[in-house]
Amino acid sequence: MDATTSASAVRRDEAATERLVAWIQDELQTHRPAYETARVVAARLGAHRAGDVCEVVFWAPELLERRVPEGDVFIEVLDPEEDLVLSRARQTMAFHRTRVPITRIENYCVAAISGMRPGTRExxxxxxxxVWRDAENTWTRIYDPLAASLPFGVFAPAEYYDVEAMLAARTDAAYWAALPEGDPVKLGPATNILQIHAPTATSSMTLAGLTRHIETLADRVRHDVPxxxxxxxxxxxxxxxxxxxEPTTVYEAGPAFWAEEDTPDGEPEDDARLVVDLRRPDTTNWGYDIVISGMAAVNPALLETGRPDELVDLACALHNFPGRPKKLVFDVVFGHSDNQGLDVLSYHYFAGPNMYGQNVNYRNPMVRAILLEMQRRKVNYGADAVRVDGAQDFKWWDADAQVLRHDxxxxxxxxxxxxxxxxRRYRPWFIFEDGRPWPEEDWELSSTYRxxxxxQRDDDVFQWGPLTFAHNTPFLYTFWLTKFWRIEEILRHGQNWISGCANHDTLRRGTQINPKLNINTRLGxxxxxxxDKAYDHPAVQMLTYAAFPGVPMDFLNAMARASWGFIRNQDDRWGVKIVAEEAVSLGWQVDDYTYSLPGSFTRLKDLGFSDRDGLDRFFRIVTALVDVTDYxxxxxxxxxxxxxxPLEGPSPFTARMLKTIARAWMDxxxxxxxxxxxxxxxxxxHTEYMLALREFRIARPWLRGALGPSDHFDYQAPTRGSVAFRSLRHGPDGEQVFVVAHLEGKPLLGLSPTELPIPGLDGGGWEVAxxxxxxxxxxxxxxxxxHDSMAVLFTRRRG
Structure with a gap:
């Protein structure tokens, strides 16, 4: 990619700056409430192309608080002197530096700049x-939290990007044109969902690779390939x-992806030139360790080309899928920030520490407006729906009542x-994960998930249902009967719940359970x-798709019977403790054979853990020592x-080596x-059956509704050592759907399903679907x- 430009052309456009300043002044002097004004101004924050000019607006209240004079604040523009190759692992790059004066209006720093080059796909x-300097001539950076492109992460200068051109080039315009009438139109729920972690979905580990995979599948479907x-x-x-x-945390102990080289001792700083040691972002993360800054951009570690266009490409590939276009759901995390957020944003964004890191300050009008603006910009990539992570964490302190309230x-x-x-203007379908009163001790009992x-005002707002939340152990004996009270809730009012047992959180929690508990050994x-079978259980899936209301959701790793866990390689201080907690998954997901495969656990093998048993022994002792030594x-x-x-592994063990082992485990x-x-x-x-089951649900959207007065659901009683659920549902077109599913326990011998004493089941005409x-x-x-995990689905139609 050609990145060179005539840096001498970068300068402040006085007329354009005056117009931008006048607009902000007019907005600030209206009689609207502060929050309404903040919503308007937030839409102009960041760097926006206006013809040949880049309009840059920062909200920086910390500068006023530090009493930094306007003359010491600049927009620093950096243009690479040579071609910058984002696909390189590491490179040293010299940038031509131009510091453009700003105009300050209260907490806003404003400049319209000509000569800045907008980034594109090419x-x-x-x-x-x-940037600002203090009285000692020390320079400090403030990064753009609303950046559109962050090739080197949130702890580096942003790239000025032509977002409008990127969005205008999308190839799914026909999909949006076909939406129902309305301005804005409200999008409704999908029939079912596949949850995907892009870095582990394909061998490429990128959004571009996932897009290619979707396009390949589309070609196979289009040409009717087996x-x-x-x-x-x-x-x-x-x-x-x-x-x-979204961009996630970076390596706590380095290396940084953007490391500016110091000026040699005795030499003056070159105001016109900056040399930077650049590394391609390569963190691995499950996605939820965010720092709030950069939420409108795409995690550069997921981008094969370093271009945010890859996310638009994926949306287009899904929307253009033949036969039945696929909706795109974004999972957003605004309920908390990792502690690294304190290093990239001012304290105004935060409301104090919590179990994840920092609470977010939703009561600050400008912070509130910025968060919603980040959301708006991100969803404009082309998402049909939004899933909100940890909605129970959106809280604020009511000083009058002296209580913490949900926002x-x-x-x-x-x-x-x-x-x-x-x-096309639209409002997406919204899904919330909210387990309040979690994390109170009785949350599993007291949470209504409603x-x-x-x-909310909309009747199609969804939440994750009670069997979709974190603590889900379907591989333990009696799980299904002990959860039957929750199943009854699903049946009665689960029409606005996401259902299904397997997702990124439940599968991870399953691997953390002590393998010595009462395991259902009939599963394998x-x-x-x-x-694998517990989270891809044929009989449970039959119930989820043919009996339960709501919207079923599956997790790709569970459907592929692939491993899964907590993945985050950025930790330095707590990394060993985290891995000690995760290492129990060795007992669930790794055996001697899979560990011995040449491509498995190569880093740990290089450290001396030649076999699985040696690694397991090491981790069991480390886990015990975490508590014994107070870490x-x-x-x-x-x-x-x-x-x-002696233990297997590197010798001798040191604190540094324990951190190296923890990093190797995560990678x-x-x-x-x-x-x-x-x-x-x-x-x-099995895969033919699962696909047919999903198609069965799509063909019967009425199954999303809660059970009606003529519907029936129960389990065979007395159980006599078997858990068998039976469901009879009636469609609006006269079709009846009957399911009998064996979930756990001893086999049911000689069962005649359609002759069971269930109201409405009698009479002939039943066919095995x-x-x-x-x-x-x-x-x-x-x-x-x-037998355990077997089920049969019958249908018949009555006039």
Whole structure:
């Protein structure tokens, strides 16, 4: 990409600056409430192209508080002197530096600049940030929290990007033109969802690679190519939900992706030139460790080309999918910030520490407006829906009542944001994860999972349902009966819940459970088989898709029977402790054979952990020492060196080496969880069944509604050692759907499903519509032996 430009042309455009200043002054002098004004001004924050001029506006109240004179504040523009190659792992680049004076209006720093180069898919733009100097001539940067492109992460200057040109070039205009009438139109729910973590979804580990995969599948569908198991796990879904694609935390102990070289001692600083050691961002993260800054941009670690256009390309590939376009759901995280947020944003954005890092200051009018503006800009990439992570964390302190309140008004404002894509104005479908009163100890009992549904104006607002939230262990005996009270809630008013057992959170929690608990060994011969089947359970899926109301959601890693866990390689201080908590997943997801494969756990093997048992022994002792030593790494290393017989691994152990091992675990697990490594193990019968089940649900949208007075759901009682659920539902067109599903326990021998004493079941005409493997296609009804995880789906139509 050609990145060179004539840096001498970069200068302040006085007339354009005066016009921008006048506009802001007019807005600030209106009689509107402060928050309404903040919403208007927030739309102009950041760097925007206005013809040949770049309009730059920063909200920087900290400068007034520090009493920094206007003459010491500048927009610093950096243009690379040579071609900048974003696909390189590391490079040293010299930038021509231009510091452009700003005009300050209260808390806003404003400048209109000519000569800045806007970034595009083909070319790299100018980099910029707000800088100020103190009385000692020390310079400090303020990064743009509303940046559109961050090739080197949030702790680096942003790239000035031509967002309008990027969005105008999208190829899915026909999809948006076909939306129902309305201005804005309100988009409704999808029939079902596939949740995807882009870095582990394909071997490329990028958004561009995922787009290519979707386009390849589209070609196969378009040309009616026979489908392979690896194809089927992506198909039969009306929506794709990405785990967050916003920039995440960076390496706590370095290296930095943008490291400015110091001026040699004795030499004056070159005001016109800056030399930077650049590294391509390569962090691995499950997506939820954000710092609030940069939420309108795309995580550069997910971008093959470093261009945010990749996210637009993915939206277009989904919307242009043949036969049935796929909706795109963004997962956004605004309920908390990692502590690294304190290093990139002013204290005005935060309201004090919490269990994740920092609470967000929603009561500050400008912060509130900026957060909603970040959301608006991100969804304008082309998302049909938004899933809000941890909505129970949106809180504020009521000083009058001296209580902490949930900010339901802000959640409503999130739903009210109007988007515009390809000339169509719309409001997305909204999904909230809200388990309030979590994290109180009794949350599993007291949470209704309906707090947002009941408080919002729209009737199609959704929440994650009770079997979709974090603590979900379907591989333990009696799970389904002990959760039957929650199932009854789903049946009665689950029409606005996301359903399903497998998602990024539940699968991760499952791997953290002690393998010595009462495991349902009928699910498989090994722990790996048990875990895989528990979260891709044929009978449970039959209930989810053919009996339960709401919108079913599956997780790609679970459908591929691929491993999954907490993935984050940025930690330095707490990394060893986190890995000690995660290492129990060795007992669930890794056996001797998979560990021994040449491409598995290569970093840990290089450190001396040649086999799985040696690594397991090491982690079991480390886990014990975390508590015993109160997480003192030096003491832990000393005790590890004295273990007899000696532990496998590097010798001697040191605090630094323990951190190296923790990093190796995270990087190896990230590779181990890649879905591409599991595709050749998928079976024909099971993937055919699952795809047919999803298609069955799509063909019957009425199943989304709660059970009516003529519908029936129960379990066989007395159980006699078996848990068998039975469901009968009635469609508006006279169709009846009947399911009998064996979830756990001893086999049911000689069962005649359609002769069970269930109201409305009597009479003939029942046909087998679908059955779980290994039930053969020759089964057409009558007595059958049902074993754990087997189910049969019958249909009939009455006038």
């Amino acid at each position: 070319a790299i733009g100018s980099f910029y940030s707000l 489908l392979a198991p690896a194809d089927r796990i992506f198909l039969g879904y009306e929506a794709i939900q990405l785990l967050p694609v 339901d008004e802000y959640l409503q404002e999130m739903s009210d944001v109007v988007q515009e894509v390809a000339g 707090a947002v549904i009941e408080s 011969d090994t722990r790996m088989e048990i875990l 003192d790494l030096d003491v832990m290393a000393k005790l590890l060196n004295e273990v007899d017989p 190896d697990m990230h590779d181990y969880c890649n879905v591409s490594k599991y595709l050749d193990r998928l079976g024909e019968a 679908l059955a779980t493997p290994p039930i053969g296609a020759d089964y057409r009804g009558g007595p059958i032996d049902l």
